[in-house]
Amino acid sequence: MPTSASSTSSNRTEVLISLLRSESKEVKLKALREVKNQIIGNRTKKLSYIKLGAVPKILEILSSSDDSESLILIQSAATIGSFACGVDVGVKAVLDSGAFPHLIRLLSHLDDKVVDAGARSLKMIYQSKLAPKYEFHKAENMAFLLSLLNSENENVTELGASIITHSCETTAEQKALCEAGALSRLLILLKGSLNQREASLDSLAAMTENNSEVIAKFVGLNSGRALNSLTELMKDRYPRTRLLASVCLIVIDHTSPNYLQDIGIKTKLIMILIELLEEPGRVGDEVPFALANLIADKEDLQQIAFEVNALDKLCSFLHQDTLLTKRLQGILLAIAELCSRLENCRARFMSMQALNLVTNALTHDCAEVRTAACICMRSVTRSVKNLSAGHYLDDMIVTPLVHLLHDQCTSVQVAALKTISNIVVDFTNRKSVFIQCGGLKDLVLLSKSMDSTLRLNSVWALRNLMFLAESSNKERIVSEITASTLTSLVCDPEPFIQEQALALVRNLVDGGISCIEHVFVEGGIIINAVGRQVRNASKSEVCIQGIYILGNISTGSESHKEAVMHQLLQEAPSVLIKFLKCSDARLRVAAIWCVVNLTYPGGPGSSVRVARLRDSGIISQIKCMVNDPCLDAKFRVRTALEQCKPVLGCLGVKLSATTEQGHF
Amino acid sequence: MPVRVVESSSSSAPSQVSGSSPGHALPPACTLLSVGQAFAGTQNVSSSQKDEAWRVNVRIQGCDLDHGYLCGTMEALNVPLADTPVVTFWEGEVVDTKNYTFFTGKWEATSEDDIRHWSKFPSFVPFLSQVEVDGGKSLDLSNCPYIFMRWKEQYFVNVGPDCGLTIAGFYYVCFSCIDGTINGFYYDPNSSPFQKLELKSTNEGRSGFSFSSYELQ
Numbered sequence: 057m058p059t060s061a062s063s064t065s066s067n068r069t070e071v072l073i074s075l076l077r078s079e080s081k082e083v084k085l086k087a088l089r090e091v092k093n094q095i096i097g098n099r100t101k102k103l104s105y106i107k108l109g110a111v112p113k114i115l116e117i118l119s120s121s122d123d124s125e126s127l128i129l130i131q132s133a134a135t136i137g138s139f140a141c142g143v144d145v146g147v148k149a150v151l152d153s154g155a156f157p158h159l160i161r162l163l164s165h166l167d168d169k170v171v172d173a174g175a176r177s178l179k180m181i182y183q184s185k186l187a188p189k190y191e192f193h194k195a196e197n198m199a200f201l202l203s204l205l206n207s208e209n210e211n212v213t214e215l216g217a218s219i220i221t222h223s224c225e226t227t228a229e230q231k232a233l234c235e236a237g238a239l240s241r242l243l244i245l246l247k248g249s250l251n252q253r254e255a256s257l258d259s260l261a262a263m264t265e266n267n268s269e270v271i272a273k274f275v276g277l278n279s280g281r282a283l284n285s286l287t288e289l290m291k292d293r294y295p296r297t298r299l300l301a302s303v304c305l306i307v308i309d310h311t312s313p314n315y316l317q318d319i320g321i322k323t324k325l326i327m328i329l330i331e332l333l334e335e336p337g338r339v340g341d342e343v344p345f346a347l348a349n350l351i352a353d354k355e356d357l358q359q360i361a362f363e364v365n366a367l368d369k370l371c372s373f374l375h376q377d378t379l380l381t382k383r384l385q386g387i388l389l390a391i392a393e394l395c396s397r398l399e400n401c402r403a404r405f406m407s408m409q410a411l412n413l414v415t416n417a418l419t420h421d422c423a424e425v426r427t428a429a430c431i432c433m434r435s436v437t438r439s440v441k442n443l444s445a446g447h448y449l450d451d452m453i454v455t456p457l458v459h460l461l462h463d464q465c466t467s468v469q470v471a472a473l474k475t476i477s478n479i480v481v482d483f484t485n486r487k488s489v490f491i492q493c494g495g496l497k498d499l500v501l502l503s504k505s506m507d508s509t510l511r512l513n514s515v516w517a518l519r520n521l522m523f524l525a526e527s528s529n530k531e532r533i534v535s536e537i538t539a540s541t542l543t544s545l546v547c548d549p550e551p552f553i554q555e556q557a558l559a560l561v562r563n564l565v566d567g568g569i570s571c572i573e574h575v576f577v578e579g580g581i582i583i584n585a586v587g588r589q590v591r592n593a594s595k596s597e598v599c600i601q602g603i604y605i606l607g608n609i610s611t612g613s614e615s616h617k618e619a620v621m622h623q624l625l626q627e628a629p630s631v632l633i634k635f636l637k638c639s640d641a642r643l644r645v646a647a648i649w650c651v652v653n654l655t656y657p658g659g660p661g662s663s664v665r666v667a668r669l670r671d672s673g674i675i676s677q678i679k680c681m682v683n684d685p686c687l688d689a690k691f692r693v694r695t696a697l698e699q700c701k702p703v704l705g706c707l708g709v710k711l712s713a714t715t716e717q718g719h720f
Numbered sequence: 721m722p723v724r725v726v727e728s729s730s731s732s733a734p735s736q737v738s739g740s741s742p743g744h745a746l747p748p749a750c751t752l753l754s755v756g757q758a759f760a761g762t763q764n765v766s767s768s769q770k771d772e773a774w775r776v777n778v779r780i781q782g783c784d785l786d787h788g789y790l791c792g793t794m795e796a797l798n799v800p801l802a803d804t805p806v807v808t809f810w811e812g813e814v815v816d817t818k819n820y821t822f823f824t825g826k827w828e829a830t831s832e833d834d835i836r837h838w839s840k841f842p843s844f845v846p847f848l849s850q851v852e853v854d855g856g857k858s859l860d861l862s863n864c865p866y867i868f869m870r871w872k873e874q875y876f877v878n879v880g881p882d883c884g885l886t887i888a889g890f891y892y893v894c895f896s897c898i899d900g901t902i903n904g905f906y907y908d909p910n911s912s913p914f915q916k917l918e919l920k921s922t923n924e925g926r927s928g929f930s931f932s933s934y935e936l937q
Contacts (some may be wrong), residue, residue, distance in 0.1 A: 440791050567930075611930045613927075
């Protein structure tokens with residue numbers, strides 16, 4: 057009877073597993089070879105063998121064979137290595153079987169081929185994040201590692217480098233490895249075989265990352281020529297070597313930019329990375345991340361990258377339907393960095409119609425891609441020119457972004473919130489597009505989250521949504537948030553959230569008397585909370601927002617101004633005096649504006665307020681500021697004093713003629 | 721409007737200063753010139769045939785003094801032949817000697833055009849001799865109570881580009897940090913020369929000055 061291919065294959069798998077238990081060494085050896093050949097590069101086969109318990113059986117062969125059985129040792133080690141290659145489930149099965157110490161034992165075998173097989177397998181394991189962390193601080197471990205790096209055997213030296221790449225994470229570990237002499241050995245390996253070179257470059261990046269001390273030692277090696285070795289390898293014929301050498305130089309540049317001041321090297325680096333974008337496989341996947349890293353926060357490098365058409369090239373990849381997840385993520389992040397500061401990059405991006413492609417990525421299956429798409433869009437939407445043109449508040453963009461506020465992954469939600477914060481600034485009276493698609497409700501919901509990052513970014517978005525919003529939209533926003541939630545946010549335990557919540561209230565009360573009234577609802581819980589923060593907060597940014605709220609309220613009616621006086625003068629000395637004397641010019645300016653508004657001429661109560669401000673010592677403090685080093689403060693002081701001057705001249709009469717009326 | 725004949729002249733140095741030299745003292749930041757602030761006034765568009773002024777409102781929408789950048793909208797209210805007020809978006813270059821000098825170096829403005837326009841502002845006079853030498857690159861403007869800028873309209877916000885109006889020119893602008901007044905002169909070789917823009921900081925009917933803010937992420 058004919059059988060299907062798969063059942064034949066599954067029978068053969070079971071047969072082979074049973075043969076691994078054979079008494080005959082020849083049969084075992086043959087079975088090992090066949091298993092190994094079947095699983096190389098075949099994930100499905102690996103998984104089916106793992107499921108049938110092949111790994112522990114092979115380990116049994118490895119551990120029970122004596123040193124004379126080289127062929128069996130080689131085949132069993134190689135098969136174990138194959139299981140661990142590129143499949144985390146395989147690595148886990150190998151580690152769970154207890155293979156690690158047996159593979160280590162092989163490294164001291166007399167037969168070089170056995171050593172090779174052991175080293176190769178261990179290397180496979182160390183390429184996975186699941187590999188156990190190597191403890192460098194133990195003296196015997198460090199000595200063993202150095203012996204690996206010093207070995208004549210190529211695979212063993214690569215293993216040593218792989219261990220460093222995998223396990224060197226902390227400054228202390230970097231330093232310990234450096235002191236043990238690993239750096240100079242790695243430098244020698246740069247002149248070795250292709251594999252040794254690449255393993256060494258990986259390790260050098262791990263050892264030097266964020267460690268200026270180790271970088272200084274490295275740069276000083278070979279009479280100061282170590283850096284040249286890297287710049288030479290940047291031009292190597294092998295793409296992966298070029299990439300890894302570039303990554304090392306980027307790592308060095310980030311921590312110790314003095315060593316790479318020559319803009320020529322950086323231009324070269326950018327050119328090499330852009331060229332490598334075309335590479336298939338791992339190199340092409342990793343290049344955009346390296347490029348993003350290189351130009352991050354560096355406007356000059358972003359400009360250079362732009363001039364050599366990096367943006368056009370990156371955007372051209374977005375048109376490819378077959379782009380793999382990792383590469384797509386990297387490309388979005390590289391575009392994000394390019395557009396993070398330069399308006400010409402954003403303009404070019406918009407002109408290439410790339411926004412739609414990034415919008416599509418907002419609904420990608422992979423959370424990392426969704427996050428990267430949000431980050432990319434965040435950079436692009438920093439363009440006030442486009443915000444003013446209303447290019448972003450569009451259903452096509454807003455709907456998927458709002459949808460991401462419900463994403464299961466918090467990092468996606470945060471990234472979406474940050475992008476939304478930019479988009480809702482909009483100057484074209486289209487904020488209702490966002491409100492109508494449910495965005496406002498979702499922001500308010502997230503502003504009550506237990507997660508402080510979600511809370512911060514949702515309040516930030518609400519603050520920007522409130523900026524110059526029409527009265528009707530302000531009404532909708534404030535009724536959705538409610539006075540009690542707004543009060544809680546103003547009093548949030550996190551100062552950054554307090555600041556954003558206060559800025560939100562500041563925008564709410566910038567818009568005339570009806571807007572100001574919102575902070576007096578429910579017995580004035582909002583203005584009382586604002587007053588408490590102004591009087592008690594220690595962070596300047598919180599006080600600045602708070603005092604601007606009081607300043608804005610002071611542009612309202614007489615009773616509004618009185619309410620502000622009440623908040624400012626309820627303690628002696630007044631908190632205003634503290635702000636006017638503060639070394640932070642922004643706070644002095646905000647405080648003076650508040651005085652300017654409280655003494656604004658024309659209102660029936662202004663003369664009384666001038667008198668009270670004088671009695672509280674505020675006017676004499678302002679008089680001391682006529683030559684304030686901050687020009688803005690100096691000119692506002694002049695305005696305030698000019699307004700007070702006529703009142704102070706005939707104060708007694710006006711004081712008796714005015715009755716105070718206020719909210720309190 | 722009569723078209724002004726452009727005098728031939730050697731091209732002036734580009735206004736964009738390459739790189740940023742450390743120690744440059746930027747003009748002072750001024751709250752009256754911050755985002756959200758509004759200004760109202762007129763632009764005189766008189767010519768030999770007619771005497772005319774358009775009411776103008778300006779609102780600041782973006783401000784990035786590190787890059788010498790300012791932007792906003794300008795609304796012209798009683799434009800003849802236009803049914804609605806015409807709103808344009810403009811971008812400003814702040815003369816900070818770090819990012820930009822007094823020399824425009826583009827938009828068909830020669831250094832002679834620059835000096836002729838800047839000299840219309842009394843507050844510019846103390847800087848004239850140095851500007852003639854190097855565009856003012858070596859000046860310290862950190863204590864100057866005036867902020868000099870160029871405003872260039874980039875696009876029409878609420879009407880199409882075929883509305884019959886032009887935004888080909890740009891404004892030489894002087895902002896007073898003292899009282900928030902803005903004076904400007906429109907420059908377009910094809911339009912009447914020295915059209916004057918006069919704006920005052922407005923509190924939009926409030927009993928004092930109010931300030932909003934946003935922060936991009």
